[in-house]
Amino acid sequence: MPDGRSEWRTFRPAFRESLALLAGGTHDGLLALDLDRVVRDPRDLEDLIDVAEQFKIPVESVTGSLRLATDADITMARVMVAMANKSSRDTARRVAAARERQALAGQYGGGRPYGFEDDGRTIRPDEAAVIAECSERLVQGASLRSVALDxxxxxLVTVAGAPWRAEGLREVLLRARNAARIVYRGEEIGDAPWGPIVPLETFRAVQRILTEPGRVINPGAAPKWLGSRLYMCGACTPEDLSVRVTYHVRVGSRVPAYRCGDKAHLVRSVKYTDQYVVGAILKRLAEDDAADLIRPAVPEVNVKGLRAERKAIRKNLDEMAADKALGLIDRGQLIAATAAGQARLTEIERELQAAVVNSPLRPLIEAEDVRAMWDGLPLSHQRLVVKELVTVRILPTGRKGRGFDPAAVEIRWKGRPRATA
Incomplete structure (x- = not known):
């Protein structure tokens, strides 16, 4: 309030503006359709009565339900507003109860959710596969923009038939319904009767990634080239990689080319550079020991045990909430125990994520035709493979004249001694 006080009120800007116009003399009367179209809060009615009596303003309604000409009119208005207020509260309570029943039954109250049929419970396999794929690639390290671009x-389109955008994809991937969790008033309240589209630990990882306060969002459009912001300039980036200057693509009148993001030097053809890097990667993935490239998730993690512990912690938290309601524990005990339980749940989710998320290399290593599999992968997945396996530096070339120089592309295999393909 202007005097510094705080009041718990429903703020209605148009209503307040109307009162100001009447009090200021700009308007000399109020004509409404009906009483409940003007006020349902007794305090708002009292403010209107004050203005009408102080400035001698006539207040009428088309239906005759609102008149403030006499004391009897004012008293009747107060009675009717009190009744309307009670009716609104009754309706709000019934709607809230219906929504809670709807949530507990697994129903969806906002149109058809992507991945499900109209009932919000039956999974659509084609759309569920998209949700699962996008969730896993996001956890593997792909950006939201690049996945939406793919x-x-x-x-592929949304439920409304619109092209996918990063914002809409984020909303879909953050739905707890994907992990078979029921949500009511923004909080998860239990397991859903249908099976999960994505494992709960993968969904938790998606939540952490997309809701992290310090999350860095790359400006501009998603990368459209394999080496954009992955390949590094050998002239600006030292061998120890202590400073990294990456490449961007310059699309001119002739052919696309990688160009240093800091200075206009060491420009390389996109076509031939990518062919060389991809050739080296596919040659390595086709070897017999390619499976050794997959980093073991965390082999010592007891997935079954962690899931059982997670279930037990949730059960204990529910029981403690019941104990608080019965007065067996105080609020401080409940808050401390809940904080400890939630912290442990977060640790469990991180350990499970590391144990269950597949490596982006797996589809290529398990494929009979590595080249065909590579060509069928979306760009964001191909970029994950490059990021997982190699570090690429574009070096100055000693060759004179035009033409691509393979010796000017340094490929370092991550986790292995320095090597040039």
Whole structure:
């Protein structure tokens, strides 16, 4: 309030503006359709009565339900507003109860959710596969923009038939419904009767990634080239990689080319550089020991045990909430125990994520035709493979004249001694 006080009120800007116009003399009367179209809060009515009596303002309604000409009119208005207020509260309570029943039954109250049929419970396999794929690639390290770009390039659309955008994809991937969790008033309240589209630990990882306060969002569009912001300039980036200057793509009148993001030097053809890097990667993935490239998730993690512990912690937290309601524990004890339980749940989710998320290399290593599998992968997945396996530096070339110089592309295999393909 202007005097510094705080009041718990429903703020209605248009209503307040109307009162100001009447009090200021700009308008000399109020004509409404009906009483309940003007006020349902007794305090708002009292403010209107004050203005009408102080400035001698006539207040009428088309239906005759609102008149403030006499004491009898004012008293009747007060009675009717009190009744309307009670009716609104009754309706709000019934709607809230219906929504809670709807949530507990697994129903969806906002149109058809992507991945499900109209009932919000039956899973649509084609859309569920998209949710699972996007969730896993996001956890593996792909950006939201790049995944949305892949969906657009594949001709996939949202429930409304619109092309995918990063914002809409984020909303879909953050739905707890994907992990078979029921949500009511923004909080998860239990397991759903249908099976999960994505494992709960993968969904938790998606939540952490997309809701992290310090999350860095790359400006501009998603990368459209394999080496954009992955390949590094050998002139600006030292061998120890202590300073990294990456490449961007310059699309001119001739052919696309990688160009140093800091200075206009060491420009390289996109086509031939990518062919060389991809050739080296596919040659390595086709070897017999390619499976050794997959980093073991965390082999010592007891997935079954962690899941059982997670279930037990949730059960204990529910029981403690019941104990608080019965007065067996105080609020401080409940808060401390809940904080400890939630912290442990977060640790469990991180350990499970590391144990269950597949490596982006797996589809290529398990494929009979590595080249065909590579060509069928979306760009964001291909970039994950490059990021997982190699570090690429574009070096100055000693060759004179035009033409691509393979010796000017340094490929370092991550986790292995320095090597040039």
């Amino acid at each position: 969906l657009r390039q594949r001709g």
